Amino acid sequence: MSALIDIQNVSKIYASADDSTAWALQDVSVQLHKGEFVCAIGPSGCGKTTLLNIIGGFTQPTEGKALQDGEPITAPGPDRGVVFQEYALFSWLTSRENIEFSLRVKGVPKKERRERAEHYLDLIGLRRAADRYPGELSGGMRQRVAVARALINEPEILLMDEPFAAVDAMTRATLQEELLRLWQTLGLSILFITHNIEEAAFLASRIIIMSPHPGRIKDIVSVDLPYPRDRGSPEFAAVYGRVDRAFHT
Numbered sequence: 001m002s003a004l005i006d007i008q009n010v011s012k013i014y015a016s017a018d019d020s021t022a023w024a025l026q027d028v029s030v031q032l033h034k035g036e037f038v039c040a041i042g043p044s045g046c047g048k049t050t051l052l053n054i055i056g057g058f059t060q061p062t063e064g065k066a067l068q069d070g071e072p073i074t075a076p077g078p079d080r081g082v083v084f085q086e087y088a089l090f091s092w093l094t095s096r097e098n099i100e101f102s103l104r105v106k107g108v109p110k111k112e113r114r115e116r117a118e119h120y121l122d123l124i125g126l127r128r129a130a131d132r133y134p135g136e137l138s139g140g141m142r143q144r145v146a147v148a149r150a151l152i153n154e155p156e157i158l159l160m161d162e163p164f165a166a167v168d169a170m171t172r173a174t175l176q177e178e179l180l181r182l183w184q185t186l187g188l189s190i191l192f193i194t195h196n197i198e199e200a201a202f203l204a205s206r207i208i209i210m211s212p213h214p215g216r217i218k219d220i221v222s223v224d225l226p227y228p229r230d231r232g233s234p235e236f237a238a239v240y241g242r243v244d245r246a247f248h249t
């Protein structure tokens with residue numbers, strides 16, 4: 001059986017205007033499987049966003065292959081839902097209209113669009129904010145809308161680039177719990193990028209630890225702790241310690 005996402009010996013070199021080149025990724029190989037919650041963690045500039053952009057189809061590898069179900073990824077597609085750190089919602093559309101947007105582009109009839117959007121508004125607990133504009137929502141609410149907007153296409157994988165980095169700690173903890181609930185009830189596959197070891201230890205079934213200059217995979221840690229995880233438990237501290245050591249050595 002082929003992996004859901006198969007990254008084979010991928011390198012990415014960016015050419016700059018001043019003729020210098022940046023090795024954003026060097027010889028990265030990793031597979032993501034259906035149903036996994038994989039976190040990628042590493043210091044700034046280690047190529048996390050570049051890796052996500054390659055899987056998203058927004059950019060192509062310089063060398064190597066990026067495959068989805070054995071087929072090369074050549075462009076963005078609704079089967080890979082993306083949630084970014086910054087609130088990439090359309091400011092002139094309401095929550096409901098943002099969530100429906102891709103269905104409208106695909107020509108899905110209004111009644112079906114509405115029903116599907118209602119379903120996802122319920123899942124993220126924002127039915128009451130359906131007719132509000134992004135400017136009228138809190139940061140946490142906006143990220144919930146962004147998640148619903150990605151999920152409405154029923155993607156094979158959800159790609160999330162530091163999605164909760166800009167919200168306060170309490171909201172962040174709530175969003176993490178909600179995302180785990182969605183992951184479990186909908187059977188999602190998720191690649192989640194973060195700077196935060198605790199966040200990775202709380203969420204991930206597997207943690208990819210990256211290092212910079214050039215961006216490479218340093219280590220991959222499987223996390224066998226059951227969900228929901230107790231941040232205060234010795235088992236959690238042990239996972240944290242393992243990742244922290246891999247991160248800093």
Ligand SMILES: Nc1ncnc2c1ncn2[C@@H]1O[C@H](COP(=O)(O)OP(=O)(O)OP(=O)(O)O)[C@@H](O)[C@H]1O
Nearest residue numbers: 014015022023024043044045046047048049050051
């Ligand atoms: N479009 C681009 N053109 C040139 N260089 C780039 C481009 N995008 C990224 N880079 C460089 O590639 C490297 C990896 O960048 P990337 O954004 O993937 O890192 P990151 O791990 O996501 O960092 P952060 O944690 O700060 O978001 C960096 O050295 C960056 O300067």
Ligand SMILES: [Mg+2]
Nearest residue numbers: 048049050161
């Ligand atoms: Mg980044």
